[in-house]
Amino acid sequence: MGGVTGTTAPSRAQTRRWRQYLADERAEAAVYRDLAARRTGEEQAILLALADAERRHEQHWLTLLGDDVGKPLRGDFRTRTLGWLARRFGSVFVLALAQRAEARSSYDDDADATAQMAADERIHEEVVRGLATRGRNRISGTFRAAVFGANDGLVSNLALVLGIGASGASNGTILLTGLAGLLAGALSMGAGEYVSVRSQRELLEASRPGPRARTALAHLDVDANELALVYRARGMDPGEADERARTVLTSLEQFAGSAPFLVATDDEAAEVPVEEVDEHETIGTAVGAAVASFCFFATGAAVPVLPYLLGASGWTAVGWSAGLVGLALLGTGATVGVLSGASPGRRALRQLAIGWGAAMATYLLGLAFGTGVA
Incomplete structure (x- = not known):
């Protein structure tokens, strides 16, 4: 018995399209696995998660095709080329190409693909963009x-x-x-x-917190809260600067040795350690x-x-x-x-x-x- 959509048997054109989608999803999953094999840590985990997502999409087409899966097809030329590059290089150029490949997804315009699958592809583009950005910054x-x-x-x-x-x-x-x-x-x-x-x-270095300021935390008056002036000088609102400074000063034991203050230029990065700032790498x-x-x-x-x-x-x-x-x-x-x-x-x-x-x-x-x- 062949695959169906609702109660209607699929046409030959649908079956061919579904088979190609299936082949492309398998090829894309293989690309992410090959890229993951050349990485470690968080980047590897993210790439393997993308491969798992592509396998979920693969299962969707397998369900629709049923007994009409037929002989496995090859992914499209671009995806196969991307896989060849991923196996041999795994560089930021491959991630940049993968980003463009995700952007070309046709699931938005295909009634046989679910809305979740179309949304997944849009998010995958942003995930790969983030990974590619790390590489772009490094080089x-x-x-x-x-x-x-x-x-x-x-x-x-x-x-x-x-x-x-x-x-x-x-x-x-x-x-x-x-x-x-x-x-x-x-x-x-x-x-x-x-x-x-x-x-x-040198200009960036001049804007970074001075090393002498790190030793001052333990001696600051929590009530005077002069640390708030640092946050205000770096762009935070007075009320928010006061709150952030008070939190840091009353949690010295938690932050002992890490000196996470004095780095932020906005409210979300106010406690990022100096070592995590990567302007010099960029x-x-x-x-x-x-x-x-x-x-x-x-x-x-x-x-x-x-x-x-x-x-x-x-x-x-x-x-x-x-x-x-x-x-x-x-x-x-x-x-x-x-x-x-x-x-x-x-x-x-x-x-x-x-x-x-x-x-x-x-x-x-x-x-x-x-x-x-x-």
């Missing part, structure tokens, strides 16, 4: 420097090489200009990132950002010079430079799109348009002041 400082460095190297050196080339300069001059631009730009980017990140970390280290920026700028800036290094000249060199840089820009744009949970295609095309637009402007300027490509 954001170095990743930002790497992406900016590579993009700047690609665009600035392509613009420089094409601008000089369009002026009618010799191949030797173009090559020397490109290599000088590579070295000067990489050094400038590395130094700039170091100073920028170092300054940002912006990265100055040396790491500088090295990433230098290396990726140099790598990006080398791409438009390659054709000239290999002996190409004239329109051939221009075409190869623009084409190679275009491919690299598509790659960096797509990478940013994946990591941010946005459309990789749109981000790639945006990056390409910006890069080629800048190069075209300098090329036309070179034509205006030179004799054209030899």
Whole structure:
């Protein structure tokens, strides 16, 4: 006896759709299990809970199909690709792709899926977004420097090489200009990132509670409640600041050794320990950002010079430079799109348009002041 909805036997189209849903749910559960296998602690537990939820959805389709389950199907191409990546990498990029996969759920528009299943998928998206955010925070400082460095190297050196080339300069001059631009730009980017990140970390450090304040708790007058001034200075209402400070001061034994005060900037985080603040992790280290920026700028800036290094000249060199840089820009744009949970295609095309637009402007300027490509 086949599966039914109510008292009506399912159509062939319904049966095919249910079988595909079943395959997709099984594939998604496998993705979360594979991701969990590469993690420990809380993240592993969350991923395994998501896999269990997908199994509940799987059971829904098994119940509807009844004896019509048939031969197991493969999940859709995107889910299978995601599973392959999860088994081999398990990185934040895989979580970002999983976030987009959850957002594509069609259960909202399918009468055969329950409202709870549709709600589950929306919540799953937010759960995966939260896990991906942890990874984004861990790599954001170095990743930002790497992406900016590579993009700047690609665009600035392509613009420089094409601008000089369009002026009618010799191949030797173009090559020397490109290599000088590579070295000067990489050094400038590395130094700039170091100073920028170092300054940002110092500003954050200046805003963190001083270590001497930790030892003052036991000696404060509960009635005077000067601790409330700290909370008020960090944005809390006077009444709420008084209440929070009084709670902390009357519970010194509970908080002994942890010094959970003086960190909060809002009412929900007023008792978060200093060690749990992760602004420094988010912006990265100055040396790491500088090295990433230098290396990726140099790598990006080398791409438009390659054709000239290999002996190409004239329109051939221009075409190869623009084409190679275009491919690299598509790659960096797509990478940013994946990591941010946005459309990789749109981000790639945006990056390409910006890069080629800048190069075209300098090329036309070179034509205006030179004799054209030899």
